[in-house]
Amino acid sequence: MLIRKHNLLDGSAIPTSEITPQAKYEQYKRLSRRGLLTGAGAVAATALGADRIADLLAPSNRVHASTKLETVKSPLTTTGEQLTTLQDVTHYNNFYEFGVDKSQPAQNAGTLPTRPWTIKVSGLVKAPKTFDIDTLLKLHPLEERVYRHRCVERWSMVIPWVGYSLSELTKQCEPLATAKYVQFLSYFDPKVEKWWSESGIRWPYSEGLRMDEAMNPLTLLTFGLYGDILPNQNGAPVRLTVPWKYGYKSAKSIVAIKFLSSQPPTSWNDQAPDEYGFYSNVNPNHDHPRWSQKYERRIGQAFYAQQRTTLMFNGYTDQVGSLYSGMDLNRYY
Numbered sequence: 001m002l003i004r005k006h007n008l009l010d011g012s013a014i015p016t017s018e019i020t021p022q023a024k025y026e027q028y029k030r031l032s033r034r035g036l037l038t039g040a041g042a043v044a045a046t047a048l049g050a051d052r053i054a055d056l057l058a059p060s061n062r063v064h065a066s067t068k069l070e071t072v073k074s075p076l077t078t079t080g081e082q083l084t085t086l087q088d089v090t091h092y093n094n095f096y097e098f099g100v101d102k103s104q105p106a107q108n109a110g111t112l113p114t115r116p117w118t119i120k121v122s123g124l125v126k127a128p129k130t131f132d133i134d135t136l137l138k139l140h141p142l143e144e145r146v147y148r149h150r151c152v153e154r155w156s157m158v159i160p161w162v163g164y165s166l167s168e169l170t171k172q173c174e175p176l177a178t179a180k181y182v183q184f185l186s187y188f189d190p191k192v193e194k195w196w197s198e199s200g201i202r203w204p205y206s207e208g209l210r211m212d213e214a215m216n217p218l219t220l221l222t223f224g225l226y227g228d229i230l231p232n233q234n235g236a237p238v239r240l241t242v243p244w245k246y247g248y249k250s251a252k253s254i255v256a257i258k259f260l261s262s263q264p265p266t267s268w269n270d271q272a273p274d275e276y277g278f279y280s281n282v283n284p285n286h287d288h289p290r291w292s293q294k295y296e297r298r299i300g301q302a303f304y305a306q307q308r309t310t311l312m313f314n315g316y317t318d319q320v321g322s323l324y325s326g327m328d329l330n331r332y333y
């Protein structure tokens with residue numbers, strides 16, 4: 001989303017030396033579970049390096065000291081490409097409630113209160129329901145799914161998400177036959193998300209899917225990444241991941257789901273309808289009014305690395321192409 005100031009659209013802003021390798025991250029978590037400041041922890045901390053420890057203990061990183069989620073491998077993992085580092089996944093974010101710069105959510109989202117947390121389900125359902133986050137976590141086995149993540153701003157990542165198909169929750173919601181769309185609303189508290197006024201978005205953040213898109217098995221109700229619960233800046237404690245659509249369709253920190261008969265208003269479409277459509281399928285043949293969507297840059301690669309060709313539906317045509325047969329995707333962008 002390009003409304004105001006932005007960082008570079010590639011990973012060059014973060015020198016390779018600053019990237020926390022997953023192994024170090026695991027080591028850090030083991031230490032923090034045992035109590036980093038005890039004698040044994042202090043010895044190991046020395047081995048890690050004082051600067052790195054200071055970095056890991058910084059408020060922006062504390063959100064990672066979290067519980068591992070039990071996962072099963074998923075047949076719906078859809079890419080064998082190199083994973084984007086945890087450091088990049090958690091420090092190059094769009095979460096405008098916590099600031100418009102990519103680095104701000106990691107610095108500011110630590111105050112997001114992720115417990116207690118509920119999702120209220122309403123609208124065209126047999127009966128309204130409220131799901132507690134801990135109930136949701138046990139509703140279905142959690143899967144690890146590696147998906148491509150393509151932002152409308154032309155950067156991309158490859159992320160091992162943790163969750164299960166949204167359809168598992170949708171079935172529990174018992175939507176009526178008249179429900180044709182689903183709306184997702186994010187948490188909004190201006191006292192916590194003090195950066196809300198920087199972007200001009202009408203809050204709370206709202207996104208929507210057509211019912212068949214919501215029921216597609218690829219649409220992931222996401223609770224974690226890299227085997228752990230979601231860091232706050234990535235949309236804790238529960239978000240959506242819709243891998244064939246531009247990143248903004250994936251609402252973070254969801255508190256309400258509504259089943260509707262007509263298309264719900266969505267935040268970016270509301271802000272600039274000619275730039276951000278309701279569908280927002282990744283589509284190299286439909287340019288954004290201000291730039292081509294034919295190419296993308298993988299975050300973490302050097303600035304001079306060759307750009308990648310963007311794939312139709314982000315490479316998920318086999319799974320989702322049929323949802324749009326007969327539709328003019330230049331009109332329904």
Ligand code: MTE
Pocket residue numbers: 001092093094095096097149151152186187205233234235246247248249250251252253
């Ligand atoms: N959800 C909320 N509530 N607020 C936001 O600003 N940004 C969207 C989406 N979900 C956003 C949001 C955009 S523009 C993108 S690209 C993705 O989240 C970014 O997800 P990531 O930070 O985990 O990569």
